[in-house]
Amino acid sequence: MTSAGEPKAVDPLLGRVVLGRYRITRELARGGMGAIYLARSEGAASFVKPVVVKSMLPELVGDEAAARMFKREARIMSMLRHPGIVSVFDFGREEQSYLLVMDYVHGFHLGRWASWTLQKRGDVPVVLAVQIVVQVLEALQYAHTLVGEGGEPLRIVHRDVSPSNVLLDTDGHVRLADFGIAQSGVDAPDVKTATRTVKGKFSYMAPEILEGADPSPSSDAYAAAVVLHEILVGRNEFRTSSPTSTVGRVLTHVPSRLDEVRPDCSPELADVVEIALLKDPRKRYESAGDLLKALRGVRGMAAEEASALLTETFARDFRDPSLPAMFELPELDDLERAWRAPMPTVSSSPPAPLSIEGEGSEPSRPSDGPTRGGTKTRPQQPALPAPAAPSRAGLWIGASVAIVLVLAGIGAAAWWSQPPPAPDVVYVEASPAGIEGAPVETPTAPTETTPPTETTPPTETTPPTEATTARETTPPTERRRAVQRAEPPDEAAAIQRAFATHTAEIRRCFASAPPDATHELVLRFSIDTSGSVQRVELSPAEVASTAPGQCVIQRARAIRFPSTSTPRSFRIPIEVRSR
Structure with missing residues (x-):
């Protein structure tokens, strides 16, 4: 981290x-x-x-x-x-x-709430702990017994049931998260072999898993029982500072009976949890459904009342600023403002590698709180200020199209364009015009570790880049030859033709556009070698979020481009105007 x-x-x-x-x-x-x-x-x-x-x-x-x-x-x-x-x-x-x-999920994970409750209010109320695990077991039973479209059992086993993967929200909902190491009965043979590797958190792992058995619904139910025992006792009795020692305790340690540690726990509940944590899987509850039925019988409160109490408790506790402060997290109101606040559009250039360090399993959610050896998540910077509003209300109507093709692996780009014809009423057009010119990279630039970037025509406020300087100073004939050496023109022309066949559909997306509007849009595509669209993005975002913009994205996703020698990324700038 x-x-x-x-x-x-x-x-x-x-x-x-x-x-x-x-x-x-x-x-x-x-x-x-x-x-x-x-x-x-x-x-x-x-x-x-x-x-x-x-x-x-x-x-x-x-x-x-x-x-x-x-x-x-x-x-x-x-x-x-x-x-x-x-x-x-x-x-x-x-x-x-x-x-x-x-x-x-607008809330916190179970590990954090339980840790905060223990320090702030004392023991987690028994009925709340039981109700939370009841809902986790309902989710597990659904996953374990799910069948596919053909009626075949999918046999999905979570394998990582733990407090940090149980998410709680302000409305009292309990949700199971992170199926990153889950096992499915329909996995391919090579995947099934890989999933037999011991994965998960040792302190929630059933003993038979550590002895080489396959994960099963019973082992998921065991993990849920460990979670319930931990929440009620205030600690995981299997966890130690050493993985080897933790494994040893999972195999040998007999957890404390709940009614001996918590006087407010009934002997019946203690019996259920004791059975659920037995070392021998043949003596435990066979499925999540079996443990679910047993816990419902000893909950001590009707399901509706228990759910209402969860809602009331989470709504109160999650608004207490000391809860996120304990883990150095932003308050929920800050997160609410963050996703609602408008942000400036950022260009869709390839993302730089994220700076991430440390070890451990993939963090689908933050880990348990400080009392459980978890990792703290630092609050992030607030959202950026809203962008300036566009100067014109209307952003639609078609014009000409130019394609910029970024050559994968070698960083060169080819640019096809032609002057936009005078618009009639509404139209989008892609012309099969020949290559007019292109920036060319030298043999030393860039390497495989440097992703190619898309080049755009320079504006008055943008200093010319090396690529744009090459375009301005290289004679047209030499530029044409250089591009042909970098990329066979057949693929480029085929891409142009494929897009051109869909311009009528895209044109219909702007049928109700306001008159006298003009704007520059960009469609960005990534395709695989078969020509299937893997990604499409329309910018600017204020257009993409509108009905015409969504229509364009939907039409663009349906385009089937020709096969290419390698995966391709390219953009199609569209000047849209109406009269």
Whole structure:
């Protein structure tokens, strides 16, 4: 993890719109495998909604094991639709990083709330602890028994049930998060082999897992029982400062009976938890459903009353400024303002590698509080001020199109353009005109570790770059030859033709645009070698969030480009005008 005393570099993702509609507003957590951001989904008619974006580090995309885990998490979470499980909305690849878009839970994780409660108010009330774990078990039972479209059992096992992966919100909801190391019964054989590696937190791991058994619904139920015991006792009796010692205690230590530690715990509840924590899986509850049924019977309060008490308690406690202050976190009101506040549009150049250090598993959520050996998350800087409003209200209507193709791996770019014809009423046009000119990189620039950047025509306020100087000083014939050496023109022309076949559809997106409006838009594409669109983004963001902008993005995603020799990224600037 990044240490507190180190200067924090500006995160290149902040303020950016990723995957076409999610604006990154604030960092929530980061660690050795990735970063978690607060973002907002921007739609038509000023629609905004808070979401969380989980980003895989660009330098880990080439790590097959890390990429496989990230993609598996997205695939497994996409199967799960339950109020007690964090939902996933989107998954894609932005430049060099995979991104997973999920529910934003407006609250704290169980480990932090329980640790704060213990210090601020005393023991966690028994009925609240039981109700929280009951809801966790409901989510687990759903995942364990879920079937696929063909009726085949999916057998999803979480493998990482712990307080930091149980999220609580101000409305009293309890949600299970982080399926990053989950196991599915429909995994490919090579993935199943990989998932047999011991993964998770030792102090919540069932003894048989440490002895080589496969994860199972029973081991998930065991972990939930460990969480309940920890919350009620105030500590995890298996955890020590040494992993080896922790494993030894998991295999040999018999946890304290709850009614001997907490006089307010009934003997019946103590019996249930004692059975759930037995070393022999054959003597424990066989499934999450079995433990769920047993806990419901000893809860001591009707489900409706227990849920109402959770809502009342979380609404009160989560507004207490001493809770986030204890963990050096921003207050929830600050996060609310962060995702609601407008931010300036940031160009969609490839993100620089995030500065993330340390070790441990991928931090889908911050870990447990200080009393549980967790990592503190520093409050981030407030959101940037709002951008200046556009000078014109109308931003639509078509004109000419030029394509800038950034050549993957070698950093050269080809630019096709032609002067815009006089607009009729509404139109978008992509011309198959020949190459007019292009900036050319020398053989020494850039290397594979330096991602190519898109070059744009210089303005009066922008000093000419090396690329633009080359375009101005190189004779047209030499520029044309240089571009042809860098990239076969057949691929470029084929890309132009493919886009041209969809201009009528894009033109219809602006059918109701206001008259006498002009604006410059940019469509940015990333495609794989088969020509399938992997990412598309429309800028500026104030257009992308409107109904016409969303229409353009939807049409652009449907374009099937021709096959290319390598994956390509390119942009299509569109000057839109009406009369």
